[in-house]
Amino acid sequence: MDEVPGSLGTSASFSLRMGQTMFSSASLLFMSFGVEFYSYTAFCYLVTIMGLVIPWSFTLALVDGYSVLLKCPIRQPGILLIIVVGDWVLSTLTLAAASSTASVVDLLLNTxxxxxxxxxxxxxxxxxxxxxxxxxxxxxxxxxxx
Structure with a gap:
């Protein structure tokens, strides 16, 4: 079976996970230092979700790096199911957090x-x-x- 670009255990997946970790960290840093985020629930929600995404993405980046070094991609259905469900839940929560934060910013700018x-x-x-x-x-x- 051919390798799908970006699938678990590939160098593309490692790069994408590291990018996800870096951008989540930048978002968390920006929110924590740039804005009094504790004054608005939407900003607190975004900080909380980014706090969950960072360890999730970094852990999966480590798994990808280990798989690339050993040249042994992970193919166990149980592990793949956990990763797919985890990614799905965190991406939905991240979208909700980003949308609520954007609506609060729009409201504050327009008032x-x-x-x-x-x-x-x-x-x-x-x-x-x-x-x-x-x-x-x-x-x-x-x-x-x-």
Missing amino acids: HGSFCPPKLCSRSKVPLESNECHAQLHSRYKIVKY
Whole structure:
């Protein structure tokens, strides 16, 4: 049977896994140092998922490197099933995390400041940035007081 490019135990798979590890690490570093990620749930979710992807990808890169050195590709169906299911779950979670983070960034960029209605902010003890922001929210949205 011919080798499929990028299949487990090939040098292409090793390169792809190392790339996945490096980009996940860069994403985690950027989120941890560049943004106060703990203020937004979507950013916390992305950091958590990247924290899961990094060891998964690095472990599989080690398996690929070992298989390439021994020239013995892994063909056991049980191991391949675990890897396929793990990749499927982590890729779905990564897509969800990236999408939610992108929507929060879009929301924050389009509101030009804090997106917190006054009644909600007073309940959760989150102060508005300024009185100007408070007036802007009142003019932009019809705030109904109960």
